[in-house]
Amino acid sequence: MIDKPTAMHTPVMLQESLEALAIHPKGTYVDLTFGGGGHAKAVLSQLKGGRLFAFDQDQAAVAAAAQLPSSFFTFIKANARFMRQFLTFHGVHQVDGILADLGVSSHQIDTAERGFSTRWRGTLDMRMDQASSLTAQEIVNSYSVSQLQQLLQNYGEVRNARTLAQAIVAHRATKPIHTTEDLRMLLQRLAPRGKEYKYYAKVFQSLRIEVNDELGALQELLQQSTSLLRPRGRLVVLSYHSLEDRLVKHFLNTGHFDGRLDKDIYGNVLRPFRPVYKKPMKPSDKEIQVNNRARSARLRTGERLDNVA
Numbered sequence: 001m002i003d004k005p006t007a008m009h010t011p012v013m014l015q016e017s018l019e020a021l022a023i024h025p026k027g028t029y030v031d032l033t034f035g036g037g038g039h040a041k042a043v044l045s046q047l048k049g050g051r052l053f054a055f056d057q058d059q060a061a062v063a064a065a066a067q068l069p070s071s072f073f074t075f076i077k078a079n080a081r082f083m084r085q086f087l088t089f090h091g092v093h094q095v096d097g098i099l100a101d102l103g104v105s106s107h108q109i110d111t112a113e114r115g116f117s118t119r120w121r122g123t124l125d126m127r128m129d130q131a132s133s134l135t136a137q138e139i140v141n142s143y144s145v146s147q148l149q150q151l152l153q154n155y156g157e158v159r160n161a162r163t164l165a166q167a168i169v170a171h172r173a174t175k176p177i178h179t180t181e182d183l184r185m186l187l188q189r190l191a192p193r194g195k196e197y198k199y200y201a202k203v204f205q206s207l208r209i210e211v212n213d214e215l216g217a218l219q220e221l222l223q224q225s226t227s228l229l230r231p232r233g234r235l236v237v238l239s240y241h242s243l244e245d246r247l248v249k250h251f252l253n254t255g256h257f258d259g260r261l262d263k264d265i266y267g268n269v270l271r272p273f274r275p276v277y278k279k280p281m282k283p284s285d286k287e288i289q290v291n292n293r294a295r296s297a298r299l300r301t302g303e304r305l306d307n308v309a
Contacts, residue, residue, distance in 0.1 A: 011038025012238055012294040016281050017099060018042055020236040020301040026050045027096035030087070030228075032080035032221060037064045039099055040073070047072055050096075053087060055080045057129035079129065081220040084228060094230045100221065101238040103297070104128075104208070121181045126204075126211045136207040140177045145169050155215075155243065156206030164190055164203070205241065218244060222251045226272040229304040235273065240296045245280065252302035273302030 011017075017039060021029065025048040031040045034056035043052050051072050054065065057079045065075035076086045080100065087095070124137040140148070148165035152158040167190060168177070177183055184200060191199035209215060225235045235252070239245040250259040255271040262270040280298035288295045 010036075010291050010293075011042070012101060012103060012291065012297045013281065013283050013287070013299050014039065014042055016299055017101075017236055017238065018046065020276065020281075020299065021097040021099060021234050023047070024050065024096055028092060028094075029053070029097045030083065030095055030099070031055070032083060032098065032100040033102065034061045034065060034075065035101065036061070037068060039101060040065075040068065043099070044068065044070055044073060051092075053090065053092065053095075055083060055086070059130055079217055081217040081224075083221055084224045087228065093228075095228055095233060096230055097234045097236070098225050098229060099236045100218075102214075102218065102244050103238065103240045103293070121179060124178060124180055124183060124207075126208045128212045132212075134211055136211050137178060139207055139210060140168055140183065141172050151210045152203065152206050154206075155209040156202035157242075158199070158202050158206065160190060209243075215243060215247065218247055219257060222248070222257075226255070226304070231304055231306040233304045234276070235302045235304070236299065237301075238297050238299050240298075245298045245300070248300050249280075252300055272305060274305055276301040276303050 021043070023029065023043065023046045025046060027047070028051045029043055029047075031043065031052065031054040034040055034054040035058075037054075040052060040054050049072075051074070052070075053074045053076060055076050055078055056062075056065070057077065059077075062075070062077055065073075068075075074090060078086055083098075087093070124135065124140065126136040127134070139151075143151075145162075145165045148168055149161045152161035152164060158164060164187075167186060171177065171186055175182075177186065183203070187200055187203055188196065222235075222237075229235060237248045239248055247257050250257050252273045252275045253259065253271070254261050254269075255273070256262075264270055277300070280300050282299075283291075283294040283297050
């Protein structure tokens with residue numbers, strides 16, 4: 001387990017994302033997850049007089065954003081959940097399209113000291129914003145059995161969550177869990193035979209979601225998109241696991257995260273978006289061959305309806 005430097009994030013489903021946004025050259029767009037700037041560069045290439053605002057809380061994204069000296073481009077170092085606040089600061093109250101690629105960048109995964117991957121030996125960190133205080137190391141060494149069980153079940157859908165939570169607490173009583181390797185060695189004893197890596201991924205996913213409050217941030221940005229998008233504006237979201245995709249699906253179909261429908265007195269469905277595609281778009285076999293990390297991507301698109309207040 002060693003560090004291996006790589007390039008920044010390869011944009012997933014790039015052409016599909018651009019088509020889903022239906023870009024107007026003079027429109028205003030928002031990239032909520034700048035990463036290495038792959039999607040942002042492509043959007044900028046289609047703008048002629050339009051504007052692009054990009055968000056990312058990762059310090060590594062700042063350097064990548066500096067390479068886009070476009071007068072039409074504004075980078076904002078902040079969590080996407082503060083989208084409306086920062087756009088208002090910049091005098092922007094409505095936009096034509098919003099893109100959110102919810103995946104962890106290749107740069108984050110492959111930087112050992114960030115602690116996102118079981119492949120590399122590094123501190124159990126997992127913070128996307130390195131200025132925040134909560135780390136995965138703190139979680140595994142301080143959360144109670146019930147707290148660990150809940151996050152493993154809810155965020156990782158880990159079947160033996162209770163057993164694993166108890167094992168973590170018992171282990172740390174004699175030796176704190178500091179690194180990704182410390183945790184992986186513990187997980188080896190409890191992972192289903194033949195499905196070890198999938199098990200590791202679920203556990204790491206649950207910790208990462210907790211550290212970064214990813215689902216809470218996703219819900220906030222989805223809610224804000226309703227008031228920020230102009231009628232017929234597009235919301236395009238790339239998700240990588242069922243928890244994210246379910247929230248996006250329900251929100252685009254109903255306007256609620258639990259999937260319930262609101263109707264007026266005449267029985268007409270009330271919702272802020274019309275799903276552009278009946279089913280989520282998936283990466284092609286060719287793209288997966290080139291970029292295996294795209295394999296779990298699901299792209300959903302919603303068009304803001306005219307009758308939303």
